[in-house]
Amino acid sequence: xxxxxxxxxxxxxxxxxxxxxxxxxxxxxxxxxxxxxxxxxxxxxxxxxxxxxxxxxxxxxxxxxxxxxxxxxxxxxxxxxxxxxxxxxxxxxxxxxxxxxxxxxxxxxxxxxxxxxxxxxxxxxxxxxxxxxxxxxxxxxxxxxxxxxxxxxxxxxxxxxxxxxxxxxxxxxxxxxxxxxxxxxxxxxxxxxxxxxxxxxxxxxxxxxxxxxxxxxxxxxxxxxxxxxxxxxxxxxxxxxxxxxxxxxxxxxxxxxxxxxxxxxxxxxxxxxxxxxxxxxxxxxxxxxxxxxxxxxxxxxxxxxxxxxxxxxxxxxxxxxxxxxxxxxxxxxxxxxxxxxxxxxxxxxxxxxxxxxxxxxxxxxxxxxxxxxxxxxxxxxxxxxx
Numbered sequence: 001x002x003x004x005x006x007x008x009x010x011x012x013x014x015x016x017x018x019x020x021x022x023x024x025x026x027x028x029x030x031x032x033x034x035x036x037x038x039x040x041x042x043x044x045x046x047x048x049x050x051x052x053x054x055x056x057x058x059x060x061x062x063x064x065x066x067x068x069x070x071x072x073x074x075x076x077x078x079x080x081x082x083x084x085x086x087x088x089x090x091x092x093x094x095x096x097x098x099x100x101x102x103x104x105x106x107x108x109x110x111x112x113x114x115x116x117x118x119x120x121x122x123x124x125x126x127x128x129x130x131x132x133x134x135x136x137x138x139x140x141x142x143x144x145x146x147x148x149x150x151x152x153x154x155x156x157x158x159x160x161x162x163x164x165x166x167x168x169x170x171x172x173x174x175x176x177x178x179x180x181x182x183x184x185x186x187x188x189x190x191x192x193x194x195x196x197x198x199x200x201x202x203x204x205x206x207x208x209x210x211x212x213x214x215x216x217x218x219x220x221x222x223x224x225x226x227x228x229x230x231x232x233x234x235x236x237x238x239x240x241x242x243x244x245x246x247x248x249x250x251x252x253x254x255x256x257x258x259x260x261x262x263x264x265x266x267x268x269x270x271x272x273x274x275x276x277x278x279x280x281x282x283x284x285x286x287x288x289x290x291x292x293x294x295x296x297x298x299x300x301x302x303x304x305x306x307x308x309x310x311x312x313x314x315x316x317x318x319x320x321x322x323x324x325x326x327x328x329x330x331x332x333x334x335x336x337x338x339x340x341x342x343x344x345x346x347x348x349x350x351x352x353x354x355x356x357x358x359x360x361x362x363x364x365x366x367x368x369x370x371x372x373x374x375x376x377x378x379x380x381x382x383x384x385x386x
Contacts, residue, residue, distance in 0.1 A: 062199055092178075096173070100172070148275055237281060308322050
């Protein structure tokens, strides 16, 4: 397997740090800490570069807070300058690992995401059920058209073994300086047991999560030879028309996780479910011919929208932020049968924000105008030539 060395100079280059800064500030341009950093941007980036080159870089302690929306989660947030370092690292090493990730890993990857994962689930569902036609009939289960192993890894981010993660990374990266930076970032997280766990909420944690569970992906695809497998962070599904086969897969996967990654399947959240009952996956309940949103997700969006509106009234955020929220939610909900729900929520917003226009809308309008002017000019030119 090819390994990469001499990466550290690229990570620490001013151009890479500047790109990382632009990524870290995205959607946060009005934050006080971003404005403060930008007051002396060049010197701040040069100072960060010097610290990295001299191995004097030390990340600030993480800010930790609890959110309950709806389940309780412990989120850790890094200082802005540390987030720049995270982006700088990922800018260089992410393309290396992207080459070895399987197609059906959908979290935190360009061109992937929840919508693509749901589309893939639909594709797999049609294949194993032959577009909904019964494959076999069981009087015991009164079901036939296929089964789903819906699985979840217990306390995933809290249980990742950092030493094991470094060993996996070393299979591709042989640069000791880059490995030093990765260890420095990992060790900044205060855990109940030294060397165990990653902070939920960091860019690097999301990326490392994919590296760690790529070991599982490769086992499932290349050893078990599973066809219809989809993973999103620590949630994964396998579709098959045999319940017995899925039971075997579950046993082998649990054994692999315990022995190779020091993880376990969640005993309550890892089940084999007939497809006819609907599968809860990435916030949707997916049936054969329709999908519904989980009530908890609807309530979560409503609470978030109210919070955003309050911030908007007091000029803490601009309309672009609200527009991005609404646009993202609308695109997501169109994957389910939510026509009435979307009208119920979005129509009042149209009355409230009808006079506003976002930067995205404005740019699209300009693009359409330019295109129309170009087409009109072509028509006039063709007419003159005739």
